[in-house]
Amino acid sequence: MKRLDMLNYIDGQWTGKELEKIEVTNPATGELVGTVPLAGYKETNQAIEAAHQSLPEWSKKTAAERAGLLMKVRDLMLENEKELAEIMTLENGKPLKESTGEVAYAASFMEWFAEEAKRIYGRTVPGKNESHRIKVLKQPVGVVAAITPWNFPAAMITRKLAPALAAGCTFIVKPPKQTPLTALKLAEYCEQAGIPKGVVNVVCGNSKEITNAFMEDERVRKITFTGSTEVGRLLMEQGAKTVKKMSMELGGHAPVIVCEDADLDKAVSMAVASKYRNSGQTCVCANRLYVHSSVYDEFVDKFAAKVKELKVGNGMEEGVDLGPLIDKSGYEKVEHQVKDAIEKGATCVAGGRGRAENGIYFFEPTVLKDVTPDMEIMHIETFGPVAPIQKFETDEEAIRLANDTPFGLAAYFFTESVSRGTKISEELQYGIVGWNDGLPSTAQAPFGGIKQSGLGSEGGAEGIEEYLETKYVSLMI
Numbered sequence: 001m002k003r004l005d006m007l008n009y010i011d012g013q014w015t016g017k018e019l020e021k022i023e024v025t026n027p028a029t030g031e032l033v034g035t036v037p038l039a040g041y042k043e044t045n046q047a048i049e050a051a052h053q054s055l056p057e058w059s060k061k062t063a064a065e066r067a068g069l070l071m072k073v074r075d076l077m078l079e080n081e082k083e084l085a086e087i088m089t090l091e092n093g094k095p096l097k098e099s100t101g102e103v104a105y106a107a108s109f110m111e112w113f114a115e116e117a118k119r120i121y122g123r124t125v126p127g128k129n130e131s132h133r134i135k136v137l138k139q140p141v142g143v144v145a146a147i148t149p150w151n152f153p154a155a156m157i158t159r160k161l162a163p164a165l166a167a168g169c170t171f172i173v174k175p176p177k178q179t180p181l182t183a184l185k186l187a188e189y190c191e192q193a194g195i196p197k198g199v200v201n202v203v204c205g206n207s208k209e210i211t212n213a214f215m216e217d218e219r220v221r222k223i224t225f226t227g228s229t230e231v232g233r234l235l236m237e238q239g240a241k242t243v244k245k246m247s248m249e250l251g252g253h254a255p256v257i258v259c260e261d262a263d264l265d266k267a268v269s270m271a272v273a274s275k276y277r278n279s280g281q282t283c284v285c286a287n288r289l290y291v292h293s294s295v296y297d298e299f300v301d302k303f304a305a306k307v308k309e310l311k312v313g314n315g316m317e318e319g320v321d322l323g324p325l326i327d328k329s330g331y332e333k334v335e336h337q338v339k340d341a342i343e344k345g346a347t348c349v350a351g352g353r354g355r356a357e358n359g360i361y362f363f364e365p366t367v368l369k370d371v372t373p374d375m376e377i378m379h380i381e382t383f384g385p386v387a388p389i390q391k392f393e394t395d396e397e398a399i400r401l402a403n404d405t406p407f408g409l410a411a412y413f414f415t416e417s418v419s420r421g422t423k424i425s426e427e428l429q430y431g432i433v434g435w436n437d438g439l440p441s442t443a444q445a446p447f448g449g450i451k452q453s454g455l456g457s458e459g460g461a462e463g464i465e466e467y468l469e470t471k472y473v474s475l476m477i
Helices: 041-060 063-079 081-092 096-119 155-167 180-193 207-216 229-242 264-280 293-308 328-343 395-403 418-427 460-465
Strands: 008-010 013-015 021-025 032-037 123-126 132-140 143-147 170-174 200-202 220-226 245-249 254-258 286-292 347-350 354-357 360-363 366-369 386-392 410-414 432-435 468-476
Touching (some): 008 180, 021 180, 032 081, 041 132, 041 200, 063 081, 063 096, 081 096, 096 155, 143 155, 143 207, 155 170, 155 460, 170 207, 264 286, 264 293, 264 386, 264 410, 293 347, 293 366, 293 386, 328 360, 328 366, 328 386, 386 395, 395 418, 410 418
Parallel strands (some): 143 170, 220 245, 254 286, 366 386
Antiparallel strands (some): 008 013, 347 366, 354 360
């Protein structure tokens, strides 16, 4: 693919040619993939003004009209699946087969919320006397600003863009500096689909200036953010000044519980898929595994054998299962946690080594056994391809260990017992629970965390509610 030098998309125009450029490089090779403008406060205000001016017309379109345009974007994404997937792999590093899967996943949000646009229902409530009428209306919240992460460059945008547009809101997204090209390509599809100017805007550039512009402007009525808990806290503080509506999908530290009656082959397959997808750089990936002592050794042997089959390399190459880590800080965190665990008594049974050369960072898919609670990896999210495995004796112990964290995004467990599984699923303090399922994310289900893992849900019927306000009309006749 040729180098992509792209511009910001503001008010239906491709702008920023005169600005300094941000270079986008392939984390697997260091090669220059493309450039985007380094926009700031001024350009963000232009995007806010555009979104504000286009809001009345867009919000007055019928649900069917908005749905039709969303479906056109969805169709363009699928028609250009190869192009979009290659861009993602080049700027993110994930294997091409994963990027191709993400295109379908991202497009599914456009389809789901196109359908949900037609199901934004109000209601009539009995009044307090024969002359009283009560109507409850659902209306768009207004201008929405989204801040998205690099690990899922397409899906983390469409999971916000689709419900916002379906609800009648207008939209501005600030993509990360590592993966802005995917966002701009999505804007191209929106333009081609005929979405009116100003309804969708993409601003790449200085994170601090763009975010400050979002937070200071009262016309931005909602912030939707996917990223770290630390940044989420800061955004909530800033948003409090203008009392913005907030959706936060923040950090996680997902446990996996494998009971003695689990189907071990299924548990191994699902846990490997969860842990090593995108080289472990996902907010819901398996971070710490708790396996019953009676099946511990068998599980570790099967799990390690499966992990040793995984191939690490350039995501554009055939047969690659794991790409690079995104940057130096991510690599150093993984390396530190592995070293800390081994120094405290863990045994490395697969992988354990990294390679850092010329700004390129790979780490082998790693399995640690004989892990204990005092190791850092059991308390701090790794965001890398390392699976620490600890023994447990009773379900109560496993649940206690799983819940011993300030985070509550995703958790997984494996058992063939319905009664046991029902109890475990109800006692795990997480917004998403996978029962014999390591990949539970889907457009039709609400995705979101509890505790310090966030606010609100994305996906499902709940996802569009995040972009709606409730109005009560009281009528005396």
